[in-house]
Structure formats: C-alpha cells, structure tokens
Amino acid sequence: MTAVFDTLSEPLSRRLASGLSRLSAALRAGQWRLGEARGLTPTQAQALAVIAARGGPGRHAPRLSEVAEQLAVSRPTASDAVAALERKGLVARQPDPRDARASGLVLTGEGQAAASDAGDWPAMLLDTAADLSPAEQEMLLRLVVKMIRGLQARGAIAPARLCVTCRHFRPYAHGDALAPHHCAYVDAPFGDRHLRLDCPEQDPLPPAEAEVVWARFTSGAPGASPPN
Ligand code: SF4
Structure with a gap:
C-alpha cells in the first residue's frame, strides 16, 4: 500500500538535492565572510586555497588551467581571480619545470598567511560536522x-x-x-x-x-x- 506521504512528498532525490543546495549556499556565505576579512571575493579565496593545497614543497606549482579546473570555472574567470591575487601581492608566478613556455602559481609569504585564514573552512561548518x-x-x-x-x-x-x-x-x-x-x-x-x-x-x-x-x-x- 502506498503511504500517504509517498503521494504528498516531493521525490526523495529532489529533497536531497534541495538540502545539499542549502548546505552549499551556507558554505558560500561562510567563505564570503572569511574572504571579506582579507578583501577577497569567494572565487579569489578559493583560488588561493587551491594554490596552497596543490603547491608547496616537493610539488609542482599549479598552473592557471588547474586552478580553473578545480574551481569548476572558466579560464577567464580563474585568470581574473589570479590576476587580482597577484595585484594584492598574495600570488606570484614562477617558471614551470614541466614546460618552459608555461608558468606555475605560488603563494608569497603574505599569501600563505591569507590562505590559512581565507582558505579555511567556516567554523560553523566544522562545528556542525563535529556535532x-x-x-x-x-x-x-x-x-x-x-x-x-x-x-x-x-x-x-x-x-x-x-x-x-x-x-x-x-x-x-x-x-x-x-x-x-x-x-x-x-x-x-x-x-x-x-x-x-x-x-x-x-x-x-x-x-x-x-x-x-x-x-x-x-x-x-x-x-x-x-x-x-
Ligand atoms: S595513496 Fe591513494 S589509496 Fe593511499 S591514501 Fe592516497 S589516495 Fe588513498
């Protein structure tokens, strides 16, 4: 027998997608607040986090295309975000040993400090997961x-x-x-x-x-x- 709520409710997959969408919106808002403290947009803060996570000692400095791929944004959008980070003195370019025509992205000293702030997960998300x-x-x-x-x-x-x-x-x-x-x-x-x-x-x-x-x-x- 079909339960009453089976006919009253939206399909489960739709409600799950809706819930995940709400979580995503809360996360974006939290990241926006963290980035704002450093004068960064959410995309700039996320680009900083990708460069921090993908680069570092013993690893290849990530290329712009890799940042765009990880952020799931177009290359021009990633390029704008990285250019803003360069202007703010948080990111620099260095030759890519894998390809003489390409360059890799590295954090400056100030960029590393900003990445540990802006790239961190909002406390409310960490606290909620810990609950x-x-x-x-x-x-x-x-x-x-x-x-x-x-x-x-x-x-x-x-x-x-x-x-x-x-x-x-x-x-x-x-x-x-x-x-x-x-x-x-x-x-x-x-x-x-x-x-x-x-x-x-x-x-x-x-x-x-x-x-x-x-x-x-x-x-x-x-x-x-x-x-x-
Ligand atoms: S090396 Fe592979 S299997 Fe091992 S922890 Fe990393 S991703 Fe997992």
Whole structure:
C-alpha cells in the first residue's frame, strides 16, 4: 500500500538535492565572510586555497588551467581571480619545470598567511560536522565520496584525488571491520573514516580499472564491514 506521504512528498532525490543546495549556499556565505576579512571575493579565496593545497614543497606549482579546473570555472574567470591575487601581492608566478613556455602559481609569504585564514573552512561548518557522531561522520564521508565520484563521472566537476579512484587503493583487502581497506602507497590498512578526498599521493586509475575497484568498494567483502 502506498503511504500517504509517498503521494504528498516531493521525490526523495529532489529533497536531497534541495538540502545539499542549502548546505552549499551556507558554505558560500561562510567563505564570503572569511574572504571579506582579507578583501577577497569567494572565487579569489578559493583560488588561493587551491594554490596552497596543490603547491608547496616537493610539488609542482599549479598552473592557471588547474586552478580553473578545480574551481569548476572558466579560464577567464580563474585568470581574473589570479590576476587580482597577484595585484594584492598574495600570488606570484614562477617558471614551470614541466614546460618552459608555461608558468606555475605560488603563494608569497603574505599569501600563505591569507590562505590559512581565507582558505579555511567556516567554523560553523566544522562545528556542525563535529556535532555528528563518529559513526554518522564516517557514513556521511562515504556518501560524500559517492556523490563526488558521481559528479565527476558526469563531468560536472574536475577529477578529485579520491582514494576510490587511486591505483594504490585495495578495497576490502582485510577482514578487519574497522580497517578493511589497504593503501599500497603507505602499505597500511585503513577504514572508511580515513578515506581521502584530496590526497597528494593519489595516482588515478584508468576508467576501466577504476570501475572494477569501485564495484569492489561498493559491494564489500565477506568478513568486512558491510558497505552502505
Ligand atoms: S595513496 Fe592516497 S589516495 Fe591513494 S589509496 Fe593511499 S591514501 Fe588513498
């Protein structure tokens, strides 16, 4: 029998999309306030955060195209944001060792200080996430991974450096319910609560192999904790 609320309610997927949209709006507002304190627009603050996360010691300084890809904005929009950051003395360019004709983006000393302020997550978001129980946080992280991978597969966002698309990821390699997965890079077991969304050591799998790993991750393994 169809429950009354099945006919009264909007489809579940629509309400979920609506809720996620509200969360996104709250996040943008929080980032706007953080950036404002430094005189940055949200796009400039996000560009600063990308340059900080992707660059640093031992890594290639990110190019403008990479910033645009990570922010899911057009190249001219990213170019405007980076040019503003250069004018403010927060970002500089340096030759890219991978290509003599290209340049990489690095933070200045002042840019590093600004990135730790403006690039941080708004306290209200961190506090709200911390209010969830450890089990809820772990479950939500797994769902967020699924959502990011789904958006990535639809070409809606740039590829993220996820464990689940990494060459080193061995889902359900162990019988330990708390740490069923294995990272071949670190050579250590880990659990869903450790899944990374932006791992610098991530080595992306080709699509066909990534599908096999994803199927294994979502189906789980005997003796391991059941997948969501
Ligand atoms: S290298 Fe990073 S992304 Fe890859 S499995 Fe290990 S922790 Fe995850």
